[in-house]
Amino acid sequence: MSTEGQHVEADVASMGGSAPHIPHEPLLTPLNPCQLEIDLFCKGMRIDPSCALETDARFISRTRAGLGSGLELVIPGSIKDVWVNVPVEEDFAQQSCYELFYDQGQYWVKDTRQGHVYPVRVPPEPSWYTRSTRRGTPMHKVGVLQGTYLGIYVSNSCGFWHHSPAVNCKFCATGLNVGVNEVARKDIDDVVEVVRAAKEESGATFVHFNSGYQTNRDLDEAAPYVKAVKSRVGTLVGLQMIPTRDFWKYDRMIDLGADHFSFCYEFHNPEFFARFLPGKQQLVGQRAFFEALEYTAKKLGKGSCSGEIVAGVEPLEDTLRAIDYITGIGAFPTVCIFRPTIGSDMEQWPSPRYEDMLVVFRHLYEACRRNNIPIDVTPNIEVSLVVQPGDTRYLAPHNRASSFYHAEMALARWLARPYFAWKMRPKKITASDILTLKDESVRA
Amino acid sequence: MIQDRTDPAVTAKLTGEAEANPIAGVVAAALEACAEPFEIETTGAGLEIVARTPLPNGLTNRARMKVFSPKPGHTLVFFFKKSLVPYSRDRYSYGGLDLRTPSVETQEIAAWLGFLTSGFHPDKRPENLRRAFPYEIPE
Numbered sequence: 001m002s003t004e005g006q007h008v009e010a011d012v013a014s015m016g017g018s019a020p021h022i023p024h025e026p027l028l029t030p031l032n033p034c035q036l037e038i039d040l041f042c043k044g045m046r047i048d049p050s051c052a053l054e055t056d057a058r059f060i061s062r063t064r065a066g067l068g069s070g071l072e073l074v075i076p077g078s079i080k081d082v083w084v085n086v087p088v089e090e091d092f093a094q095q096s097c098y099e100l101f102y103d104q105g106q107y108w109v110k111d112t113r114q115g116h117v118y119p120v121r122v123p124p125e126p127s128w129y130t131r132s133t134r135r136g137t138p139m140h141k142v143g144v145l146q147g148t149y150l151g152i153y154v155s156n157s158c159g160f161w162h163h164s165p166a167v168n169c170k171f172c173a174t175g176l177n178v179g180v181n182e183v184a185r186k187d188i189d190d191v192v193e194v195v196r197a198a199k200e201e202s203g204a205t206f207v208h209f210n211s212g213y214q215t216n217r218d219l220d221e222a223a224p225y226v227k228a229v230k231s232r233v234g235t236l237v238g239l240q241m242i243p244t245r246d247f248w249k250y251d252r253m254i255d256l257g258a259d260h261f262s263f264c265y266e267f268h269n270p271e272f273f274a275r276f277l278p279g280k281q282q283l284v285g286q287r288a289f290f291e292a293l294e295y296t297a298k299k300l301g302k303g304s305c306s307g308e309i310v311a312g313v314e315p316l317e318d319t320l321r322a323i324d325y326i327t328g329i330g331a332f333p334t335v336c337i338f339r340p341t342i343g344s345d346m347e348q349w350p351s352p353r354y355e356d357m358l359v360v361f362r363h364l365y366e367a368c369r370r371n372n373i374p375i376d377v378t379p380n381i382e383v384s385l386v387v388q389p390g391d392t393r394y395l396a397p398h399n400r401a402s403s404f405y406h407a408e409m410a411l412a413r414w415l416a417r418p419y420f421a422w423k424m425r426p427k428k429i430t431a432s433d434i435l436t437l438k439d440e441s442v443r444a
Numbered sequence: 445m446i447q448d449r450t451d452p453a454v455t456a457k458l459t460g461e462a463e464a465n466p467i468a469g470v471v472a473a474a475l476e477a478c479a480e481p482f483e484i485e486t487t488g489a490g491l492e493i494v495a496r497t498p499l500p501n502g503l504t505n506r507a508r509m510k511v512f513s514p515k516p517g518h519t520l521v522f523f524f525k526k527s528l529v530p531y532s533r534d535r536y537s538y539g540g541l542d543l544r545t546p547s548v549e550t551q552e553i554a555a556w557l558g559f560l561t562s563g564f565h566p567d568k569r570p571e572n573l574r575r576a577f578p579y580e581i582p583e
Contacts, residue, residue: 047529054531071529089536091530091563092505161576175576176537342536344524345566 009187027255034394035111037084037387038073038361041337042354044093045071045086045109048101056186058125058145060180067171069342072147072384073109075120080376081121082391083147085384090342092351127198133190142186147384149206150198150235154222156187158212159278167279169266170345171310171338174212188228195233205380205424208262210240214280218242219249223256223433225323230257234426236378238262240308242284243292250296255431260424261296262334264290264308269323272314276346294329302330303374308386311360312338312352317346320363327371333364336386357387358395363391377412379420446475446482447496453486458523461491466511467548474553480561489582495560507538507560510580519543521556522581523573533583538564540577 009097010287031039047053070085086100087093097113100120107119129140160168163174168175171418208228209222218241226237238260239253250261267273274281280289289307297305307326312320318336320341326333337357340349368375368389376390395401450453462469468491475482476494485492491514495505506525513519523538536546541556562568 024510049530050528053529089534091499091506093528094503166575176539343538343564 009315016177017281020145026058027360028114031111033075033082033395034361034387035081035358036075037117037391038357040073040084040086040109041339041387042351042357043098043284044351045088045098045100046093046096047071047088048099050102051100052102053114053122056124057122059129059140069339070384071101072123072145073107075109076119076396079154079393081382082394083382083384085124085146089353090204090340090351091347092340093147096228112244117291121235126198127193128201133187133193133400135187135190136271137187137190139194139197142190143198143207145198145202145204146208147382148202148204148380149205149208149383150195150202151208151210152191152194152225154209154211154225155214159215160213160283161186163279167282168345169279170276171266171341173343176343177224186225188224191225192228192232195229195235199233199235203380204235205420206236206238206306206378208238208240208260211242213242213283216242216244216246217436218254219244220435223253223435226253226256226258227429227431227433230427231429232426233418234424236260236420236423238383240264242280243288243290247292247295249429249435250299252290252431252435254299256433257427260300260304260306261292261395262306262308263293266308266310267314267318268309268325269314269318272318276313283333293326293331296337297329303332305331306334307331308336310332310338311347311357312335313349316356318361319360323360323364324366327367328435330371330373332368332373332375333382334388335360335364346437349377356359361387361392362395364389365395368392369396369401372405372408374412375409377409377416379417384442445478445480446472446484449476450486451486452511456482457484457486457491461511465491465511465519467519468511468544470511470548470550471511471553471556473552478554478557480555480557482560485510491561495563497504497561497563499563503563505561505563507540507562507564509556509560510581514579517544517546520581522577522579523556524581525564535581537577539569539573539575540579541570541572542574542579 012015070087071090073084073086074081075084077080097111099110099112101108101110107120107122109120126145133139143150154305156176195207209225211218211221214221222239222241229235229237236258239258240262243263270286273286293305293307309322323333337351340347340351462472471491481496483496485494490507490510492510495507497505499505507523510522521541522565523540524535527534549559559568559570
């Protein structure tokens with residue numbers, strides 16, 4: 001395992017370059033890839049005019065509650081390459097100590113405080129982004145890569161934004177993007193075509209469907225997409241929807257091929273949940289998130305489902321408690337560093353402190369290890385919007401327990417290969433993708 | 445106040461927009477009377493106003509407002525920020541107003557300018573602001 005302070009040199013060498021000389025204050029310890037990822041999430045980044053991102057980078061999209069509003073970067077590392085969606089459009093990014101620049105044929109991130117320079121890769125735009133489906137829909141309006149997985153917003157209208165007064169989550173900017181970035185309702189053939197392109201041309205192994213609040217019809221809306229993708233393309237499929245208490249719907253989704261469920265309950269502290277998530281509080285309730293997560297985690301097995309939370313708003317101890325709860329029930333924690341997203345109600349809030357987030361992610365690593373949660377076992381799923389549990393291996397203490405855990409995970413990765421290869425083949429699905437008829441209260 | 449008022453291109457822009465759309469003329473007069481600093485974009489469609497009041501946290505105020513008329517008797521007021529990314533032409537929407545009347549109250553305009561000078565603080569959102577604003581907005 002690499003140790004702090006060795007990454008800059010090691011990673012520069014692995015990319016065949018040498019760090020450009022920049023005058024700086026006396027060097028302190030450079031950050032390892034996960035530390036740099038965390039700090040970039042917290043501080044954002046400025047972009048030097050030397051960058052030719054219009055030709056080199058993926059376009060910036062405000063999908064996923066606005067969190068996708070950053071620039072996708074890959075920080076190479078000896079344990080793994082770390083994907084990060086760096087805030088570049090928010091006001092706080094204007095005063096960031098980090099600056100992206102281009103020199104000697106590649107991109108670098110410079111920390112202007114001490115002069116540390118980190119080599120990074122700017123993932124190019126997939127060629128299919130500029131193509132249209134057979135129906136004429138621009139493919140990038142159907143789904144976009146976020147890291148290495150394909151994110152598809154089934155419907156970009158969230159019911160919370162249509163209440164009067166609006167009860168949208170305070171950090172969310174989804175309602176501002178209606179009809180701007182994405183097609184409002186996706187056609188199934190369009191989705192299949194885009195998933196196939198992402199799988200064949202970008203090596204995507206995982207498709208994540210999510211949606212805003214759909215008045216307890218979230219899974220009903222998603223079911224035909226899941227069935228179509230699993231039967232006609234064959235990728236791993238995840239669902240991120242508002243929870244339902246109709247648990248039989250989860251059973252049906254599993255029959256249709258769903259491999260993963262994630263539940264964004266955002267804040268563990270009930271007061272913060274109520275204050276910042278008025279729609280989830282009034283129309284769903286925090287308990288519903290816990291019940292659905294516990295049900296699906298038990299059903300699909302350890303490490304297959306996730307509880308998603310936001311760190312940097314509620315007190316730190318609540319975030320740590322959330323991580324303990326999620327890992328304790330066998331799910332993996334997806335912890336998003338709060339981003340005061342441009343246009344959101346919380347835009348004027350400060351971005352979290354790096355030091356606090358380091359505490360969170362060290363705790364996350366330990367909680368995953370203690371509960372033996374599989375990390376980075378599924379092939380090629382790198383999520384750029386969050387610090388993945390697998391990324392936190394860079395934060396692991398150098399002891400026997402960590403070494404054993406990493407060896408176990410490496411073995412699991414190897415053993416799981418044939419299983420995932422089988423999972424990613426198209427399947428004959430016999431289950432019905434009609435869950436309920438609209439306005440029908442009984443099971444179809 | 446309009447900081448770049450003496451620039452001939454600004455004068456020409458203000459005159460042209462006021463002639464084309466009476467509401468743009470009223471907005472220009474309100475800018476002149478306001479104590480806060482603003483600048484005018486001389487290129488592009490409509491009357492585009494840039495707030496120049498620094499934010500309390502010391503950051504540059506990026507708030508902009510475009511007043512334009514897609515057809516006679518119909519005015520759209522669009523609040524937005526421009527992208528910080530050098531190559532990008534993206535505009536980040538903070539919503540807008542759809543006006544179907546030939547005139548507008550001065551206190552309404554004062555609320556728009558207050559929203560601008562605050563850097564789009566959520567507490568300063570004008571009444572009737574439509575946060576989702578699905579119109580084609582010219583550059």
